[in-house]
Amino acid sequence: MxxxxxxxxxxxxxxxxxxxxxxxxxxxxxxxxxxxxxxxxxxxxxxxxxxxxxxxxxxxxxxxxxxxxxxxxxxxxxxxxxxxxxxxxxxxxxxxxxxxxxxxxxxxxxxxxxxxxxxxIVDLNQYNWNDSSFLQTRQAYNPLTSPINIYEIHLGSWNVKENSTLEDDIYKSLHPKYFYSYREIADQLIPYLKEMHYNFIEILPLMEHPFDGSWGYQVTGYYSMTSRYGTPQDLMYLIDTCHQANIGVIFDWVPGHFCRDEHGLLYFDGTPLYDGIDHPNWGTKKFNFYRSEVRNFLISNASFYFEKYHIDGIRVDGVTSILQMNFGLDNETYVNEYGNGEDLHGVAFLKELNTEVFKKYPYAIMAAEESSSWPLVTAPVEDSGLGFNLKWKMGWMNDTLQYISMDPLFRKGSHDLITFSMHYANSENFLLPFSHDEVVHGKKSMIDKCPGSYEDKFLTLKLTMLYQITHPGKKLNFMGNEIAQFIEWRYYEPIEWFLLEYDAHQRFHHFIKTINKLYLQEKALYEKDYCDEGFQWIDADNCSQSIFSYIRYYNKEDFIIVILNFTPVGYDEFRIGVPYEGEYRILLETKHEPFRKTKIKYVKTEEVPMHNFEQSITISLDGLQGVLIKKKRTKKS
Missing domain, CATH: 2.60.40.10 (Immunoglobulins)
Structure with missing residues (x-):
């Protein structure tokens, strides 16, 4: 030829x-x-x-x-x-x-x-897309000033076909016995996402992988979307249908390392063609980022997802292991030419990746799962940054989960676990994750992390979710968090949807739906996530009562006051300073249904100085309760 x-x-x-x-x-x-x-x-x-x-x-x-x-x-x-x-x-x-x-x-x-x-062999150009309106609109999309509420999902265990027993020998029975196809799950998942007011999904890696228990993080086929759930056209249908419902799609991607299965990339032509060093814990090979062919292979792969599958963003897994020759582990087995563990070629690859993606897809979400203190992860490459536009806020996540796991009596001694995050809130463009990694391997489910009685667990988790939705930064929650599932996530079992037959779980599910909708409606909760003027503490120092209060601003007439009481002690009259005179509406209370008041309740300010403000209001504040308050607009506004 x-x-x-x-x-x-x-x-x-x-x-x-x-x-x-x-x-x-x-x-x-x-x-x-x-x-x-x-x-x-x-x-x-x-x-x-x-x-x-x-x-x-x-x-x-x-x-x-x-x-x-x-x-x-x-x-x-x-x-x-x-x-x-x-x-x-x-x-x-x-x-x-x-x-x-x-x-x-x-x-x-x-x-x-x-x-x-x-x-x-397959022809990827045969699918007839119907998302042109969505694609046209997203050209002007700015992730930093827009609401991003992500539902993280593992397609194989969100739901499974009736009478499936996934603990059987998975390799003896192919996927139709167990999994809904991409097309089948679209018809269930998308109405659910709309009902729950999530505007993005992030899918655990779909690139072909041999072992279900790797969750997709050990890849053999980077351009091949896993056949477990059907054909490439079936996946295109899922993404297309998401777009028609105005739901964005983010792929979880693993460009740092690949698995050692013989049919894959390992020693591809008998030599380490793609291979770098071994990961000591994962049993994988790091990519050799020195080779231009390897960089071309991976950056083309990212472009491939945008071009052929119309995705809206990528979450880059394991960025720390790309940046560090020793994967961020406590050893110095490998050093670079300057005698330290920084992977110079890995750094250059990430900069090259983000430069190319944003040149072609300026609307894209490029989120780094980076767990170290590496500086300027979300700064532009021309300003010596890595070029991502979002970074998972792992420190915030760890501190928050440590705090809510404590007996409320001891929380006053760890008050800074909540307040510290605002000291570095604008050092990066952060995304706040409660991801799959936090509900596996003995870490307990989100609700089971919370101490106390059955009722206290639900109250504490509501507080936690309200804290996440009102804290500066974009949002991500793993499937199952929204129904307060007690067992950890198991990749071989579906979410325990039957829990919604129980009142406590159904009410919690409704609460998540309520705050998700509120988040999408209130510009104060997302427009200025990365601006100093978007956040103000009212009282960051109330450790004796373990109560936190702050303001999220859109402007002087449009802001939301947040009060979080992390102890079971309630107060019939709790006074809090407010920035302006007038009437304030109780917008939401976590402990009382309906969570958003059907009967509007206003509280008038008093000229009683409090928290460095000239005006203050008094409200009732129950134990383990969160309250949102919003100022009544004046006629001219």
Missing amino acids: ILEKSVVEYLDNYHIGKCYNSYEYFGAHMIHAKERKGVRFTLWAPNALAVSVVGSFNEWDDNIHQMERLNDNGIWHLFIPSIKEGEQYKYKLILPDGRHIYKADPYAFHSEVRPGTSSI
């Missing part, structure tokens, strides 16, 4: 240039060549002595379809006519030592359902 000059030039440049759409050239593409339909196969394997394509179309005979080496950079290609969509294939590589191995296509767009490992 004679390739076009532009294709040859691109492939020649792959090993030294910035080729960020490499998925258009590598892999298996259904094309017309010389009036014949077929598939063009292209592979990078510079150290292989020979490569052949084997598959269901040639009875897996490794002698029929030998690939041609295109150039000295190790790019192989072959056009095979008459191959149809759905055919399975692999590459057979002859290694320098004479051995041979069979590898899945690194650029495969679809894969066999595990435990099978073959790649599958």
Whole structure:
């Protein structure tokens, strides 16, 4: 097959240039060549002595379809006519030592359902998208000044088909027995998201992975969305339907390391082609970010999700392990040329990644799951930052969960666990996560972290969720948090939806729906997340009562006062300073239903100085209660 000059030039440049759409050239593409339909196969394997394509179309005979080496950079290609969509294939590589191995296509767009490992030929351009209105609107989207309320989901365990027993040998029964397909789950999930007022979903990694128990974080197929839940077109339907409902979609992505399964990237052509150092705990290989081909492979992969799947953002997993040669662990096994553990090439990769993404997709969410104190994670690359626009606020999450886990009698001694977060609130553009990682491995579910009686647990969790929704920063909660599930998340079981048959769980579910809706409606809770003028403490020092009070501002006439009482002690009259004279409405009380008052209740200010304000109001404040208060607008406003 004679390739076009532009294709040859691109492939020649792959090993030294910035080729960020490499998925258009590598892999298996259904094309017309010389009036014949077929598939063009292209592979990078510079150290292989020979490569052949084997598959269901040639009875897996490794002698029929030998690939041609295109150039000295190790790019192989072959056009095979008459191959149809759905055919399975692999590459057979002859290694320098004479051995041979069979590898899945690194650029495969679809894969066999595990435990099978073959790649599958598919045409990604056949789906008819219906989200043009959403795509046009998002061009002007600014994540930093918009409400972002994310529902984090693992598709395989959000819900499963009736009578499924996922503890069976998963590898003996394929996905139809257990999982709803992408299409099937769309019809359940999207109405639920709308009902609960989440405006984004973040899906745990969908890239093909061999082991369900890895949750998708040990990847073998970066361009292949897992076949557990159906075809690429089925996933496109899910995303398309989300967009038609004005719900954004974020992919969880793992560009730091890959798993060691033989059919994957490990020692792909008999040499460490993609491979960097070993992770001592995860049993994975770090990517070698020094190689331009590896950077092209990964940055093209990010672009691929935006282009082919219309996603709205990426959560980059394990950023610390990319930044640090020793993965952020307490050792110094590896050092760079300057004698420290910073991975200079990993840093450069992240900057290159974010520069390219925002150049092409300025509306994108690029969120870093970064657990260290690395500076300027969300600063622009031109200002010496890494270039992300959001960073998970892991310190806030850890401090908050530690605080709510304490007996209320001892919380006054750890008051700073709540107040400290505001000391560095604007050092990055933070996202506040209560993610899947916090409800597994013996950490307990969110409600089970809370001490006290059955009722106290629910009251404390309501307080916690109100604290999250009113604290500066975007929001994320893992599925199950919204129904106060008592057991930890198990990837092989669905959420315990039956809990909604119980009054306490149903009321909590309604509470989450209420504050989610309030969050989307009130600009004071999101417009100025990253501005000093968006937040003001009323009283940050009331450790003796474990009561926190602060203001979230949109402007001087539009603000919300937040009062959080983290002890069971209540007060018939609790006085609090307010910034302006007038009438204030009790907007929400966590302890009383309906949570948003149907009968409007106003409190008038008094000229009694309090908390450095000239005016104050008096309200009743029950134990373990949160209250939201909003000033009545004047006529001119």
